[in-house]
Amino acid sequence: GESVGLHLPTLSVQEGDNSIINCAYSNSASDYFIWYKQESGKGPQFIIDIRSNMDKRQGQRVTVLLNKTVKHLSLQIAATQPGDSAVYFCAENMSGNQFYFGTGTSLTVIP
Amino acid sequence: GAVVSQHPSWVICKSGTSVKIECRSLDFQATTMFWYRQFPKQSLMLMATSNEGSKATYEQGVEKDKFLINHASLTLSTLTVTSAHPEDSSFYICSAKLRGRFAEAFFGQGTRLTVV
Numbered sequence: 001g002e003s004v005g006l007h008l009p010t011l012s013v014q015e016g017d018n019s020i021i022n023c024a025y026s027n028s029a030s031d032y033f034i035w036y037k038q039e040s041g042k043g044p045q046f047i048i049d050i051r052s053n054m055d056k057r058q059g060q061r062v063t064v065l066l067n068k069t070v071k072h073l074s075l076q077i078a079a080t081q082p083g084d085s086a087v088y089f090c091a092e093n094m095s096g097n098q099f100y101f102g103t104g105t106s107l108t109v110i111p
Numbered sequence: 112g113a114v115v116s117q118h119p120s121w122v123i124c125k126s127g128t129s130v131k132i133e134c135r136s137l138d139f140q141a142t143t144m145f146w147y148r149q150f151p152k153q154s155l156m157l158m159a160t161s162n163e164g165s166k167a168t169y170e171q172g173v174e175k176d177k178f179l180i181n182h183a184s185l186t187l188s189t190l191t192v193t194s195a196h197p198e199d200s201s202f203y204i205c206s207a208k209l210r211g212r213f214a215e216a217f218f219g220q221g222t223r224l225t226v227v
Contacts (some may be wrong), residue, residue: 008152032213043117043204043218044155051213089154096212098145101155 008087010106019077019109023090023102028071030092034099035064035075038087047075047088077107085109113139115207117219124195124226131191132222134205140185141207145216146178149202161188195226 013019025033031052036044048059050066050073057064063076073090087106091099114137124130134144142163147155159180160168167180177199179191188207192199202223206216 008154034215036218041202041221041223043115043206043221046215046217049213049215091216096208096214097143098157098160099206099208099216100157101147104154106152 008104008106010108012108012110013080015082015109015111016079019075019080019084019107021075021077021088021105021107023073023075023105025071025073025090025092025102026100027092027094028068030094032093032096033064033066033073034091034093035062035073036089036091036101037084038089038104040086044089044091073102080107080109082109082111113137113207113209113217115205115217115219117205117222119222120220121223122225124224126196126226127194129191129193130195130224131189132203132205132224134188134190134207134219136186136207136217139207139209141188142185142210144182144188144205144207146180146188146190147204147206149204149221151202155204158190163188192224195224197226200224200226 034049035047038044050057050064061078065074089104090102116135118133144161146158161180161182163182169175182188204221206218208216
């Protein structure tokens with residue numbers, strides 16, 4: 001398998017501030033990455049994706065940065081809102097097959 | 112986006128019994144589906160890849176005789192937890208991927224299994 005599940009690290013931010021969530025992926029051959037948001041008791045929801053031929057991709061209020069040299073992804077959320085409180089996972093994909101999930105980060109937005 | 116539906120959302124069963132979880136792609140055909148398991152406050156662990164019309168591919172450490180996977184059609188995969196024990200209690204999530212090299216995976220809402 002790929003990344004091993006560990007207990008989630010946590011991040012607390014004030015409403016309106018920017019959030020940065022980090023992820024280390026394990027396979028240098030992975031060439032497609034997705035950030036997912038998971039709310040309690042639900043399945044993951046797609047946020048944004050990035051291919052390995054890119055370093056940065058922007059969406060609405062979110063930006064993903066990819067550093068292939070150190071196998072690191074980050075998700076930046078601008079003007080964080082209470083509805084952003086959830087667990088965030090990065091998932092890596094190689095050759096278009098399975099997605100393997102990173103450890104995840106629990107984000108809490110303080111009103 | 113594409114919709115993946117799981118059923119049931121929550122199931123409680125007695126030790127020793129078997130439980131079947133269904134995963135359906137509602138508006139697209141999925142030749143490949145994936146089954147994950149998630150313990151509280153942990154990440155999703157890939158259990159197996161379900162291939163339509165052929166045997167599933169299991170990740171290392173996952174017992175194929177305990178977690179039976181059937182992918183009978185392009186829109187349905189089932190996971191059967193056989194002879195369930197309390198340690199099988201977990202959140203099981205399926206996903207389906209659109210065709211294409213860089214295609215996202217869509218996830219079901221998950222099934223909470225409690226074995227008593």
